[in-house]
Amino acid sequence: MLHRPSPGPLATGPTQPARRRWLRSAAALPLVTAASGAPAPAAAQKTSAHIVIAGSGLGGIAVANRLSKMLDGAKITIIDRKEEHNYQPGYTLVATGVWPIGKVREHNAEFHPAGAEWIKDMVTEFDPASNTVVTAGGQRVRYDFLVVATGVHLDFAQIEGMDVAAIGSNGLASVYPSPQAAQATWNAMQAFTAKGGQALMTLPATPLKCAGAPLKMTFMLRDRLHQAGTLGASRVQFMSALGNVFGVPAVNDNVLARWKALDIGVEFSHKLTGVDIGARRAMFATPEGEKVERPYDFLHVVPPMRAPDPVKNSDLAWKEGPFAAGGWLEVDKSTLQHRRYPNVFGIGDINGTPRGKTAATVKKSAPIVAHNLVQVIAQQKPDVDFDGYTSCPMITREGSAMLIEFDYEGRLQPSLPMIDPLQDSFLAWLMKYRMLKPAYMAVLKGRV
Numbered sequence: 001m002l003h004r005p006s007p008g009p010l011a012t013g014p015t016q017p018a019r020r021r022w023l024r025s026a027a028a029l030p031l032v033t034a035a036s037g038a039p040a041p042a043a044a045q046k047t048s049a050h051i052v053i054a055g056s057g058l059g060g061i062a063v064a065n066r067l068s069k070m071l072d073g074a075k076i077t078i079i080d081r082k083e084e085h086n087y088q089p090g091y092t093l094v095a096t097g098v099w100p101i102g103k104v105r106e107h108n109a110e111f112h113p114a115g116a117e118w119i120k121d122m123v124t125e126f127d128p129a130s131n132t133v134v135t136a137g138g139q140r141v142r143y144d145f146l147v148v149a150t151g152v153h154l155d156f157a158q159i160e161g162m163d164v165a166a167i168g169s170n171g172l173a174s175v176y177p178s179p180q181a182a183q184a185t186w187n188a189m190q191a192f193t194a195k196g197g198q199a200l201m202t203l204p205a206t207p208l209k210c211a212g213a214p215l216k217m218t219f220m221l222r223d224r225l226h227q228a229g230t231l232g233a234s235r236v237q238f239m240s241a242l243g244n245v246f247g248v249p250a251v252n253d254n255v256l257a258r259w260k261a262l263d264i265g266v267e268f269s270h271k272l273t274g275v276d277i278g279a280r281r282a283m284f285a286t287p288e289g290e291k292v293e294r295p296y297d298f299l300h301v302v303p304p305m306r307a308p309d310p311v312k313n314s315d316l317a318w319k320e321g322p323f324a325a326g327g328w329l330e331v332d333k334s335t336l337q338h339r340r341y342p343n344v345f346g347i348g349d350i351n352g353t354p355r356g357k358t359a360a361t362v363k364k365s366a367p368i369v370a371h372n373l374v375q376v377i378a379q380q381k382p383d384v385d386f387d388g389y390t391s392c393p394m395i396t397r398e399g400s401a402m403l404i405e406f407d408y409e410g411r412l413q414p415s416l417p418m419i420d421p422l423q424d425s426f427l428a429w430l431m432k433y434r435m436l437k438p439a440y441m442a443v444l445k446g447r448v
């Protein structure tokens with residue numbers, strides 16, 4: 001369902017002729033154009049190496065496809081029980097009634113490279129000292145080289161009383177866990193916007209995949225209330241466990257200014273610790289140890305995120321520093337090679353690096369990981385560096401978004417010079433709505 005865009009207080013949607021011009025130029029533009037910097041592969045390198053890839057989400061499959069073209073004779077084994085492939089950047093569109101659920105559901109079998117072995121199981125143990133992983137079924141798989149691509153663990157268990165199966169009922173929502181949860185979130189949002197009331201939108205203190213998603217959900221909820229005519233009967237409150245709502249200061253300030261104009265309230269240093277789903281009450285903790293309880297009609301829960309247990313509990317995890325608590329993979333942030341096990345690389349959300357948990361990050365870093373790994377197979381040093389490129393099309397209302405791109409240092413890195421990253425536009429919306437999925441599929445297939 002695509003509703004007609006509604007003009008909000010900061011709406012800057014283009015006029016019809018300008019929109020037509022933008023549409024014409026958009027068709028010619030590559031989406032999120034960031035080039036990896038990895039040299040174009042020469043002839044395939046001969047090797048008999050066995051490469052194991054743990055995780056077959058975007059990062060795992062993208063690297064597998066690249067390696068299968070760059071290597072001649074390698075054995076590639078992909079380990080992941082999951083058969084469905086989910087286009088996660090589309091979840092916010094499903095959860096806000098823009099896309100049907102079918103648009104985020106694909107099949108992994110269609111994207112694995114020909115000839116790759118697929119072990120349909122989960123890794124339960126990483127033993128890098130013996131170059132072995134162990135699966136839930138007890139299979140021990142030895143490797144010469146390992147790519148860790150397990151993504152994040154959504155730690156809903158840290159929120160007392162939270163029940164993922166209850167998403168969609170009693171005003172409980174969360175875009176994160178699955179396509180079904182995104183669909184159920186849209187059902188809850190529709191029920192809420194029909195009458196209006198008190199909405200609470202949460203943000204945990206951990207690193208997040210797509211840190212913009214909680215903000216997009218907030219902008220879109222406000223827009224849906226506006227469209228339903230129940231905004232006047234409603235209050236939208238964003239509850240951040242941090243002292244900000246987004247880690248890049250320029251974006252944070254921009255979003256807060258927009259929310260002030262849209263009358264979206266913000267409370268900082270309020271961490272969601274519990275929920276009473278039946279009574280519709282949410283519990284928050286503050287740094288001073290205060291316990292705050294809030295009633296709600298609609299609650300959007302963003303879970304704390306960390307590395308999955310098999311990575312967190314292994315010697316592959318950071319042992320000290322800012323990424324140790326989450327058990328994130330200890331990679332060099334530039335080469336994405338493991339800092340202590342040189343035959344191990346990380347791709348995607350699992351990496352313990354500053355920022356960089358988006359599909360756009362995988363787009364730019366998968367060619368670098370594949371290149372650097374092939375270098376190591378050839379007994380050379382990894383020689384291409386990743387700059388931490390991260391991108392987030394920040395939806396500000398239906399029909400409008402900001403295309404925000406930045407690096408490890410939080411410097412804005414706009415790849416399309418005609419778009420001001422902090423100005424919302426129909427073109428950025430069009431990218432999110434129509435162009436990002438084809439770009440994602442090209443990354444998955446190892447084509448870009």
Ligand SMILES: Cc1cc2nc3c(=O)[nH]c(=O)nc-3n(C[C@H](O)[C@H](O)[C@H](O)COP(=O)(O)OP(=O)(O)OC[C@H]3O[C@@H](n4cnc5c(N)ncnc54)[C@H](O)[C@@H]3O)c2cc1C
Pocket residue numbers: 054055056057058059060079080081082087088089090091092121122123124149150151152175176209210213308310347348349350357358359360361362391392393
């Ligand atoms: C709501 C939402 C909105 C988003 N919006 C955007 C956006 O607008 N733009 C953008 O660029 N990105 C966005 N993203 C982020 C993007 O989807 C992720 O960054 C990307 O999918 C990361 O790829 P990955 O391969 O690291 O992890 P995933 O794609 O999550 O894949 C991880 C895989 O590892 C497997 N796995 C886990 N544990 C194990 C194990 N022990 N053994 C074997 N396999 C295992 C899982 O089954 C899964 O298949 C969004 C994500 C969400 C959830």
